[in-house]
Amino acid sequence: MHKNTSSTSSTTTAAASAVPVWQSAAYTVYPDSVVQGAHVARAGSRRELTSNYRSPANAFQSPRISFKFSLNGKDNEMPPGQDHVIVALPKAGQPLETPVIVFGQQYVDQAAVPTETYLAPNTPLKIRLDLRPMRAAFQRQGFYELYNGQKLYKDDFKHVFVAGNTAPLSWDFDNLINKPGLELTDPDGNGIYETTVVLNAHSEQEATASHWQASLDVTAFPQLTSAYPLLDALYNLALEEAKRAVEPDGTFRTGKEWAGVWTRDISYSIILAQAALQPEVAKISLLRKVTPQGRIVQDTGTGGAYPCSTDRMIWAVAAWEIYLTTGDEAWLKQVYPIIKNSIEDDVVNAYNPQTGLVRGESSFLDWREQTYPKWMQPVDIYQSETLGTNAVHFQANQVLAQMAERLGEATVARAAQERATRIKNGLNQHLWLEDQGYYGQFRYGRVYQHLSPKAEALGEALTVLFGVAEGSRPQTVITRAPVMDYGIPCIYPQISGIPPYHNNAVWPFVQSYWGLAAAKVGNEASFLESLMAVSRPAALFLTNKENFVASNGDFAGTQINSSNMLWSLSGALGLVYKGLFGLDFQPNGLRFQPFVPQALQGTRRLTGFHYRGAVLNIELVGFGQGITSITLDGQPLPDATLPATLTGFHDVRIELPNVALPASTQHKVTHHVAPMTPAVRYANGQLTWAPVDGARAYQVLRNGQFAARTTTPEFAVPAAANYAEYQVFAIDAQNHESFASEPLAVPVGKFQRIYDLGNGRSKSSKPYQGYTGQGFVEISKSRNKTLAVPVIVTEAGLYAVDFRYANGNGPINTSNKCAIRTLRRGRQLLGTVVLPQRGIDEWSDWGFSNPILVRLEKGVHPLTLTFEAANENMNGEVNQALLDYLRLTRID
Secondary structure, three states, X not given: OOOOOXXXXXXXXXXXXXXXXXXXXXXXXXXXXEEEOOEEXXXXXXXXXXXXXXXXXXXXXXXXXXXXXXXXXXXXXXXXXXXXXXXXXXXXXXXXXXXXXXXXXXXEOOOOOOOOOOOOOOEEEEEEXXXXXXXXXXXXXXXXXXXXXXXEEHHHXXXXXXXXXXXXXXXXXXXXXXXXXXXXXXXXXXXXXXXXXXXXXXXXXXXXXXXXXXXXXXXXXOEEEOOOHHHHHHHHHXXXXXXXXXXXXXXXXXXXXXXXXXXXXXXXXXXXXXXXXXXXXXXXXXXXXXXXXXXXXXXXXXXXXXXXXXXXXXXXXXXXXXXXXXXXXXXXHHHHHHHHHHHHHHHHHOEOOOOOOEOEOOOOOOOXXXXXXXXXXXXXXXXXXXXXXXXXXXXXXXXXXXXXXXXXXXXXXXXXXXXXXXXXXXXXXXXXXXXXXXXXXXXXXXXXXXXXXXXXXXHHHHHHHHOOOXXXXXXXXXXXXXXXXXXXXXXEOEOOOOOOOOOOEEOHHHHHHHHHHHHHHOOHHHHHHXXXXXXXXXXXXXXXXXXXXXXXXXXXXXXXXXXXXXXXXXXXXXXXXXXXXXXXXXXOEEEEOOEEXXXXXXXXXXXXXXXXXXXXXXXXXXXXXXXXXXXXXXXXXXXXXXXXXXXXXXXXXXXXOOOOOOOOOOEEOOOOEOOOOOOEEEEOOEEEEOOOOOEEEEEEEEOOEEEEXXXXXXXXXXXXXXXXXXXXXXXEOOOOEOOOOOOEEOOOHHHEEEEEOOOOOOOOOOOOOOOOOOOOEEEOOOXXXXXXXXXXXXXXXXXXXXXXXXXXXXXXXXXXXXXXXXXXXXXXXXXXXXXXXXXXXOOOOXXXXXXXXXXXXXXXXXXXXXXXXXXXXXXXXXXXXXXXXXXXXXXX
């Protein structure tokens, strides 16, 4: 898209006659309108908006379709980056169909695509797959061996799907089962499976609405008036959607397409605006996300949720925000033990004493393939140490410390503050990227960790807002983190082959946190653009959408996109309350720190704003940062802070200095996709991998550290006396890295010892196959709650302890039945063993738990695996796995 030119519509030309508030190569914002090429949204008044926006999503799609097949919803046909290709250009009178493709044998259509030829609307494609070799293997030996060496047993084969790059195809393997038409069937039983999909279907909405007229009574909410009709109308739209977001039971609905209460969604929304706007609804919603044991609920997610996902602690920050806005001491006493107990469980299950960081999935980025390399299993995600989640835990501990101090719990306060300090130090030591000027996305690996240098927008913003970044770093983060024309993408650069959702997407609520972080450091350019990046989509789409495509600004094309999204509308309100008006809620008062860009100068009023026992009418005059004068009912207000004890109706008037701020900058970037992750193999002393498109070099890591740089896809492994784990990442011409490849230990056999757990133990009723040795042991909340495994160490050193296990209690991406156990040596705590779900009823899909590193002296060590109180998962009833063997690997 390009900014307005004289060739556009008369409506657009009329808008152009006004002075723009803001403009870029992508779009222009005027006091009463947004212009994006031929698309115009206009405020007819403070209560009315119109838009002619139409999505271009279906107009220019390539007919070259990449796809692959999936057994049981997993990426298991061919190595990553190796796909089938069909050119979907039907010939006259002939149906479009693939040849019969043998599973695992790549097919690439060599037909050329003429210039400016696109995929026709509503193109049916018949896809045919030959599974006879797999069925023959089932008949011959009872299992089929996949390309990666894993065995699929006959009884475990349930579904075959097609995944791909063009809707309705998707690369989201975890959710293929929820996409109608993507499952192939064999109705005549001949081993040839088929389905027909309709590509480039035009059933998707091209527009959300063309007109919005205020229709709900929102007079109980604060009212905004200014010289900017567009911003006032968008504020009123957000108020209406905030009211619609309340369910009959008094809880927040997450979005039009998202029923129910979600911990992270409501919490981030409460912090942005809802604690001030609808505190009672906020309280009811938070309390809905508490377990019967008095712990915060972790939303369902990767590998059975907790502790693979650990961002539930944003609940604590939201609960504190409600206290700050209401001063409700009863609320403080109610939530304090919930927060305290939840953090204490997390300390056992997720805190890493070696780094000071917290393990678990990136906060809110809970769709595995959207932000992680495909090789990372849920247990790998558990082991990762992510930017956003650690910022959340830092602030949760800060909150707990403040709560404990107010309640006279000095010991708890001291311990919480010490944990917060360790997390802050860990983030600044292990995730800060000095050359880039911002924090890395996450540390990941297995025995050894490597830092992904991708920027992660929400995490970057939270480090500034919560005070993790200190000194010059807050300003540097806002100046240097990559921002695109339509806003700040969730991650940058993007991941190859993954459609927009978190990848290649802007989320307005994230943009709002970014804007508030920019305001905190006084970066006018970034704050103003954040306001515009939230206003543009709301105006053009006439609703606060969940997300939009970062590369083109369109609401269509992301995997899921809800209207009336709670945290998006809360972000729009938060930029007004906490940004422009600078409302800073403190335990003992309301401090004003307004920030008004020069382009938005003038007088704006916020009337009927409820703060504890007071109702405020706030008038804000001028522009800039820093207050020239502030009065309460005509009298000077010391420290620009209202006392928390204030009651009744009051007038606040704030004058800003009308002095231009120092010039501020952002790091504007174009859309960029990082190289594919190499798939590395080892044989005969060599690491090899297929060349990666766009790579100009490769970097080899040994034990998480630089080992070599090469321009050819191979590396000679030097002889080593100790354990060595290798990874490779590709580097493109812009110096962007792929993800590092799956860790590969070579050679490893001489460093390992296996302890069979099946000897003399009862077997399970589960449909298991594929265990080794003489059997396995089933663990649950009632069976084998304590498992003793004496291990013999012949040489002192650092060892990795892990378990081969199966957990068929649910899919990889939903449910809440991750098994958790505590590993001890005698009474000494060694760590938490995490055994995530691996598939629905797939008890023959065996994998490994997280490795726990422990230094062992020569001799016999009595290890025990125990189910303890802190090991409760989010299900509360099912906490179960099958254990095949314990693996002891000498690392050093």
